[in-house]
Amino acid sequence: MTERKYFGTNGVRGVVGELITNFFVNKLTSAISSFIENKGVVVVGSDARTSSPFIKYAVISTLLSSGIDVIDIGLVPTPLTQFAVRKLKARLGIMITASHNPPQFNGLKVISDDGIEISVEDQIKVEKELEEGDFYFSDWTKLGNVTKINMIDEYIDQIISFVDIDKISKKKMKVVVDGGNGVGSLITPYLFKKLGVKVFSINTTLDGYFPGRGSEPLPHLLTEMARTAKSVNADFSIAHDGDADRAIFGDERGVVYWGDRSIAIFEKMILQDEQNKLFVTPVSSSSVVTDIAEEIGGKVEWTKVGCIYVSRTMQKLNAILGGEENGGLFYSPHVPVRDGAMAGALMANILSTSSSTFSELMNELPQYAQLKDKVQCPNNLKSKVLDAISSRVKGYTELITIDGLKAIYDNGWVLIRPSGTEPIFRIFVEANTMDEAEKLLKEGKKTIKETIESFQ
Ligand code: MG
16 A cells, blocks of 8 residues: 555546646656556546546646557446447557546546456556656657547446346336436436436436536435435436446335445346356455355355455456445446446346335345444554554454455454554444444443554
8 A cells, every 4th residue: 555656446536627637648658658658548437526527638638749549438427438448459548537526536446457446556656657757758650649539328238138128127117316426427317317216317418527426336325316206106217427337226115325235236146147156255244244245155255344445356267247345236247347338238127127125125035234333543553553453453264455354254344454644543333233233332442542552
């Protein structure tokens, strides 16, 4: 983590006019060009933020000046850029987006030729190029060219190829789509329409200020979607973040769920018919995913927190399905990256064959109480403190140390993770009841505080 200065969990991000200036974007893109030895074709897509046009043209200009050909796929969700890189056999993809961040943010996601974001090792290589600052300018006879291609139909058709369009259209479903004023608005309503689903759209006007309900689909902010779903008696509702790689779902009664409950439905309904029942998910996910794995005779593979780790683990283990509690669903027959539109189509597919309603499927899942909190800790003490905590925790049935420390007990679990950016430890707990969760949280916080104090 500490080896990278600019790349975070999802590419390089910052506030426009602070980190993100045309000068910085030129330098970063030059470094990316050097990383691919100023050769090959790069796919460029962007979200609908107010700053995306200036960044996009800075990126394209720099790539062309390095002798790289560019395929400009326009305003698209991040997963569409990832799809396009593979489909067009490009050397790399660059997606201009700050995902779910507030409107003043923007950034670049750099996508490898397999459609997944470049690995942490490659991010370090790009940053090394950036530090060295030895940028290349092509001979004037070898400058790159731009081609504009619209990949939307091809992308939607590929998603549809993984579901049963006849069954879905026969069911005459109704779905509420909350585009969050982001680029998912260009895909998901049309995808459902093609599937024969009646669509009720809200916040589907592109607007870089995200005036509807902000760019992050937090369940408590999706009140308009919930209300609409209830009033039109929709089969389900779906909301995306700013670049539509995430999908948060609501039911026919107007209840909206966190991602780890909807990913458990996908896990159950998709993997029960598959040979490979492996479900890949970060250590922060609810025990619902392990309960379902047990029920269907499957297995959970834990990863570090971050979509890149889920994608790369799925690829390594040939897993079909992965998910994150923030609403990321990864379906590898399509592209092993999180994709909000793919998640929507799969949900329609599940409900077209199920005799249960969405809320009934949700109610069948085990219920847990969850709590989150944080404890201040100086950055230089974090790794020492974490090591010391691991020898202090007792009485667990399993201790997972992939990312921070997750102690699993008979009645729940505690996850303690140092933040990558702030001087804090994050603590997540889950238990059978709220009383037990509160107790686990209190004990966990006490252990962290006492351990920090022992070093001061
Ligand atoms: Mg996103």
